[in-house]
Amino acid sequence: MTRTDVSTDASAVPPLKERAAGYALLPLRLFLGVTFVYAGLDKLTDSAFLSASGAGSIGELMTGVRDTSAVPAMVDLALESPVGFAVALAIGEILVGLGTLAGLLTRVAAVGGALISLSLWLTVSWAVTPYYYGNDLIYMIAWIPLIIAGAPYWSLDSLIGSRPSRRSRRTA
Numbered sequence: 001m002t003r004t005d006v007s008t009d010a011s012a013v014p015p016l017k018e019r020a021a022g023y024a025l026l027p028l029r030l031f032l033g034v035t036f037v038y039a040g041l042d043k044l045t046d047s048a049f050l051s052a053s054g055a056g057s058i059g060e061l062m063t064g065v066r067d068t069s070a071v072p073a074m075v076d077l078a079l080e081s082p083v084g085f086a087v088a089l090a091i092g093e094i095l096v097g098l099g100t101l102a103g104l105l106t107r108v109a110a111v112g113g114a115l116i117s118l119s120l121w122l123t124v125s126w127a128v129t130p131y132y133y134g135n136d137l138i139y140m141i142a143w144i145p146l147i148i149a150g151a152p153y154w155s156l157d158s159l160i161g162s163r164p165s166r167r168s169r170r171t172a
Helices: 003-012 016-022 026-044 058-068 072-080 082-102 106-123 136-149 156-162 166-171
Strands: none
Touching (some): 026 082, 058 072, 058 082, 072 082
16 A cells, blocks of 8 residues: 555545534434433323323413413413323424434424424413523524434434435436
8 A cells, every 4th residue: 555545545534523523413412302202201101290280280380371471372272171282292292302312304303392392482481580591492492403404323314315215226
């Protein structure tokens, strides 16, 4: 091997900084995925939460935040069927979390996560002051990089995207 062969081979591998940048969203993806799966499972396994009324119930929570929320109509909609709303929210969180963890339809999952976080910010944590004490706003913002970039590494999206399509195999 000549000296030029070695430099050519080395230049084919991107520097560590560039390779690391490609994985920069992985910790965020793992955190949001685990957190949303946990939040959904926590809701589904909490019998007090899955009640229309009583201490710790979704009904009590939504009634308590109705007058301070940015969009009381959203709370009123949830209060029409509080248990149904709680179950839908929990299932939505689990699906978003699993999609994010697996990297399957990552951008769609991230949009779902951002919408869940936005709705919770506009209702449950809207009156939290100062605003940075409320966690729903930061969750909403945290989804944006995944909406933009998706999950290019360690994801089902990347595996599916790297497979040759049937059309390209037929024309080849």
